[in-house]
Amino acid sequence: MNNQFLKLHARSGEGAVDIAIVGGGATGVELSAELHNAARELNIYGYSELDSSKLNVTLVEAGPRILPALPPRISSSAQSELMGLGVNVKTATMVVKADETGLTTKDGDKIPAQIMVWAAGIKAPDFLKDFGGLETNRINQLVVKNTLQTTRDDSIFVIGDCAACEQPDGKLVPPRAQAAHQMASRCFKNIVAQVASLEMKPYIYKDHGSLVSLSQFSTVGSLMGNLTKGSMMVEGRLARVVYIGLYRVHQIAIHGIFKTGLMMFVDRINRVLRPSLKLH
Numbered sequence: 010m011n012n013q014f015l016k017l018h019a020r021s022g023e024g025a026v027d028i029a030i031v032g033g034g035a036t037g038v039e040l041s042a043e044l045h046n047a048a049r050e051l052n053i054y055g056y057s058e059l060d061s062s063k064l065n066v067t068l069v070e071a072g073p074r075i076l077p078a079l080p081p082r083i084s085s086s087a088q089s090e091l092m093g094l095g096v097n098v099k100t101a102t103m104v105v106k107a108d109e110t111g112l113t114t115k116d117g118d119k120i121p122a123q124i125m126v127w128a129a130g131i132k133a134p135d136f137l138k139d140f141g142g143l144e145t146n147r148i149n150q151l152v153v154k155n156t157l158q159t160t161r162d163d164s165i166f167v168i169g170d171c172a173a174c175e176q177p178d179g180k181l182v183p184p185r186a187q188a189a190h191q192m193a194s195r196c197f198k199n200i201v202a203q204v205a206s207l208e209m210k211p212y213i214y215k216d217h218g219s220l221v222s223l224s225q226f227s228t229v230g231s232l233m234g235n236l237t238k239g240s241m242m243v244e245g246r247l248a249r250v251v252y253i254g255l256y257r258v259h260q261i262a263i264h265g266i267f268k269t270g271l272m273m274f275v276d277r278i279n280r281v282l283r284p285s286l287k288l289h
């Protein structure tokens with residue numbers, strides 16, 4: 010992306026580079042902020058003619074607000090932060106077409122863009138469609154019962170993003186790392202129960218909250234999610250500390266405390282040694 014940005018900017022001379030991102034979920038929001046950070050960093054690398062004013066980022070969201078999976082107050086806080094950076098946030102805007110000149114919306118409006126990024130959701134690979142006669146949905150996920158067994162074969166369990174698991178409220182479990190992790194634990198217990206001819210338990214998604222990093226500029230999110238009556242909104246420095254803390258907790262889960270301690274030490278050294286931006 011940085012390379013593209015540099016090439017386009019060199020070609021367009023003094024003009025701005027238009028980048029359109031489709032999808033105002035966490036991925037689109039984080040990318041919008043990161044692009045502005047990248048422009049700032051490129052400036053430090055000596056591209057003095059490059060700054061945020063040469064970057065015209067448009068974030069397009071079909072729904073009424075960005076970050077639809079998070080509480081509305083977090084959406085508006087993130088939107089204000091992005092607009093403060095200079096990102097054009099277009100909500101209630103459905104993209105119907107993309108060509109070499111940019112995007113076209115359902116209302117027939119044109120959003121000019123030299124670089125377009127699709128960040129509007131996931132789809133499982135095509136080979137999963139009707140895989141082995143199993144039930145699949147519109148986006149090729151394998152449909153499972155609440156025990157995580159496929160609807161057509163009790164001996165097959167499915168977990169993670171490729172599982173379409175309906176919750177008691179009728180919504181599907183969201184494609185999140187925390188859901189995949191919880192499903193893995195439930196799936197293990199249910200397989201053991203099946204082998205021992207014991208009763209399996211349903212999987213219920215527990216939302217522990219979400220954090221969205223707006224690059225170096227800010228972090229927003231909610232903690233506890235549906236674990237408490239009202240989720241706790243966090244922003245700025247506190248959210249950043251929680252974000253980094255969570256990352257380290259995940260590292261400890263995978264590598265253990267000693268190795269994570271070493272990684273933290275190496276990361277600290279690399280902050281001095283490594284370039285702050287990958288240029289290729």
Ligand SMILES: Cc1cc2nc3c(=O)[nH]c(=O)nc-3n(C[C@H](O)[C@H](O)[C@H](O)COP(=O)(O)OP(=O)(O)OC[C@H]3O[C@@H](n4cnc5c(N)ncnc54)[C@H](O)[C@@H]3O)c2cc1C
Nearest residue numbers: 035036134168169170171183184185186187188189219220
């Ligand atoms: C940009 C981005 C940011 C995200 N941020 C967050 C976040 O902040 N918090 C959060 O909770 N979730 C986040 N997610 C979602 C999270 O990454 C997923 O929900 C989670 O990784 C799902 O785990 P999984 O094991 O089901 O799938 P994956 O983690 O995608 O693992 C599937 C693996 O299978 C491999 N694979 C695929 N097809 C084949 C094949 N045919 N043969 C062999 N191997 C194959 C893939 O290479 C991959 O390694 C993010 C996702 C993206 C894309």
